[in-house]
Each structure stands twice: as C-alpha cells, then as structure tokens.
Amino acid sequence: MPKKKIVKDSEVIMTELVLPNDTNPLNNLMGGRLMHWMDIVAAIAAQKHSNRIVVTAAADSISFQHPIALGNVVTLKARVTRAFNSSMEVFIDVTAEDIPANKKIKTHRAFFTFVAVDQNGRPIEVPEVEPSNPEEQELYDGALRRRQLRLVLAKRMNPHDAVELKSIFNLVDPQEEKK
Numbered sequence: 001m002p003k004k005k006i007v008k009d010s011e012v013i014m015t016e017l018v019l020p021n022d023t024n025p026l027n028n029l030m031g032g033r034l035m036h037w038m039d040i041v042a043a044i045a046a047q048k049h050s051n052r053i054v055v056t057a058a059a060d061s062i063s064f065q066h067p068i069a070l071g072n073v074v075t076l077k078a079r080v081t082r083a084f085n086s087s088m089e090v091f092i093d094v095t096a097e098d099i100p101a102n103k104k105i106k107t108h109r110a111f112f113t114f115v116a117v118d119q120n121g122r123p124i125e126v127p128e129v130e131p132s133n134p135e136e137q138e139l140y141d142g143a144l145r146r147r148q149l150r151l152v153l154a155k156r157m158n159p160h161d162a163v164e165l166k167s168i169f170n171l172v173d174p175q176e177e178k179k
C-alpha cells in the first residue's frame, strides 16, 4: 500500500438521469435521492483512495443551491481532499444539465467523511493525500479546519483542542500557537 496517493487516484464521476420516481410534487429532484447518490459516489472515491471497506461517518456542508428538474442529467464528481488516520474527507460537486436547452449549472456541494475499516469493522490506517494543484491544496488545507468543526459538533473533540478552527476566529492564545 503506498504511503501517499494523489487526488486523481480517488476521482469518481457518476451520471444519473432524473426520472419521475426521483422527484417531488414540483417535479424537482428530491434531496434524499441526491444525498443517496452523493453517498455512493463519495464511498467509491474513499474506497479507491484506501483500497478498503469504508463506512460513512459524517455528511456535512450540503448546500442545495438550485433545484434540479425532471429530465435533467446530474453529474456528481467526488474526490478525497485529505486523509487523516483512518478517516478521509471527500468533496462532492454536482452539476445539472438540461441537454435539449444546452444549459449546465453547478447545483450542489458537500463534504462527506468516510472511515476505512477492516473485516471486523475496526478503523484501519489509510494513505495520505498529496495535493497536485492550487485548488487541491486549498481543499486540503481547509480539511483540517472542517474536521475539527465536525468533531467538535459530534462531541468527539474538545473545542479547546481545535486550534486550527480557533485560528480563523482569532481565538488562538499566542502561547498555544507557539506549541
């Protein structure tokens, strides 16, 4: 197993067509159906990065910017932004395309966290991520802050230990920063 992998190694693109059974009474794609597709595409990306069984640990920052209409083609692109010990953050961006009208718009973004596990469901180490361009670097850098936020909210991290998170609000004690 390599110690580091590049972002491209985990990239997955999934395409779906919005059918009547996927829609709400306004003939737009239901949020739950989209989240199901997001979970699948993100899980495949996490599997490709880790070559392991993965489980969803968290889904956050899901923004529903635009409705997606019946008949649109939905493209979900997922890639691992950063890996920690056993967990990986996956970024998903979604575009919707009305092919007859020749219109394509970015509609949604989300971050999911997956944990690689062994056959007994115990967390297991994964390779690190090596960013290769400024966009990947920005997502990589922000991943630490987002991890601390989600772990604080899940009561898995003491807010006092979330140094990266505190730094964006200028709450870091200068003594602490030197450590």
Ligand SMILES: CC(C)(COP(=O)(O)OP(=O)(O)OC[C@H]1O[C@@H](n2cnc3c(N)ncnc32)[C@H](O)[C@@H]1OP(=O)(O)O)[C@@H](O)C(=O)NCCC(=O)NCCS
Binding pocket: 055, 056, 057, 058, 083, 084, 085, 086, 087, 088, 113, 115, 117, 121, 122, 123, 150, 151, 154, 156
């Ligand atoms: C995710 C799971 C494997 C973590 O197991 P655990 O015994 O709590 O293990 P740990 O405390 O050692 O945490 C393992 C990793 O999960 C991460 N993690 C756990 N809960 C998390 C959460 N709510 N958000 C983000 N990351 C989380 C930890 O930060 C840790 O990451 P790291 O190894 O990179 O530092 C376990 O909680 C689980 O199996 N959950 C159910 C998953 C599932 O069924 N998903 C399907 C959808 S419901």
